[in-house]
Amino acid sequence: MTSSEFNSPIENQITPCHSKKIPLWLVLLDNIPTVFLFILGFLIINVISTLAAILFIIYAIFSVVWFWARICPYCHHFGTYACPCGYGIISSGLFSRKNSTSFQKIFRRNILVVFPNWFVPLAVGIFLLIKQYSVRILVLMIIFSITGFVVIPLISKLAGCRNCEIKEDCPWMTINKARSGKQD
Numbered sequence: 007m008t009s010s011e012f013n014s015p016i017e018n019q020i021t022p023c024h025s026k027k028i029p030l031w032l033v034l035l036d037n038i039p040t041v042f043l044f045i046l047g048f049l050i051i052n053v054i055s056t057l058a059a060i061l062f063i064i065y066a067i068f069s070v071v072w073f074w075a076r077i078c079p080y081c082h083h084f085g086t087y088a089c090p091c092g093y094g095i096i097s098s099g100l101f102s103r104k105n106s107t108s109f110q111k112i113f114r115r116n117i118l119v120v121f122p123n124w125f126v127p128l129a130v131g132i133f134l135l136i137k138q139y140s141v142r143i144l145v146l147m148i149i150f151s152i153t154g155f156v157v158i159p160l161i162s163k164l165a166g167c168r169n170c171e172i173k174e175d176c177p178w179m180t181i182n183k184a185r186s187g188k189q190d
């Protein structure tokens with residue numbers, strides 16, 4: 007399908023243009039490490055404050071719902087089983103489709119909402135390693151860092167996004183491509 011066909015607002019507002027169905031194992035592979043990251047973030051922040059750790063989990067859930075509300079409705083995968091993480095279907099049950107020609111702009115404007123899920127636990131963990139070092143915090147930080155900065159990006163690159171039909175239009179893939187340079 008050509009890029010201009012993807013960008014037809016009428017087609018995208020009425021009929022999903024992707025019939026591919028992503029297998030359940032891939033949806034789970036995309037989501038389980040993210041849930042694991044949130045749990046690790048909770049455990050790290052819980053070392054300084056249980057209340058802050060609970061607020062972190064509430065924020066993490068809020069950021070996912072924000073993603074469903076503010077990004078997915080503009081995506082070509084909205085309402086289809088072609089979305090690698092299943093958000094496209096969940097989002098379509100809660101929100102209405104929007105004009106997909108704005109997807110890149112909307113994505114860039116809203117993606118920052120998920121960054122605290124990575125960087126708040128990282129900052130708290132570094133603070134704890136400096137101020138009250140313990141083997142438990144070190145182990146949590148190592149697992150958190152590997153999950154958040156190695157495993158999740160690798161799954162996106164090698165599995166979830168690899169065969170995506172719209173990866174050339176996706177700002178997330180553009181960012182990853184710029185990072186990996188000529189490795190591809």
Ligand code: SF4
Nearest residue numbers: 078081083089093094
């Ligand atoms: S591919 Fe990304 S933006 Fe599109 S529906 Fe799935 S999670 Fe949402």
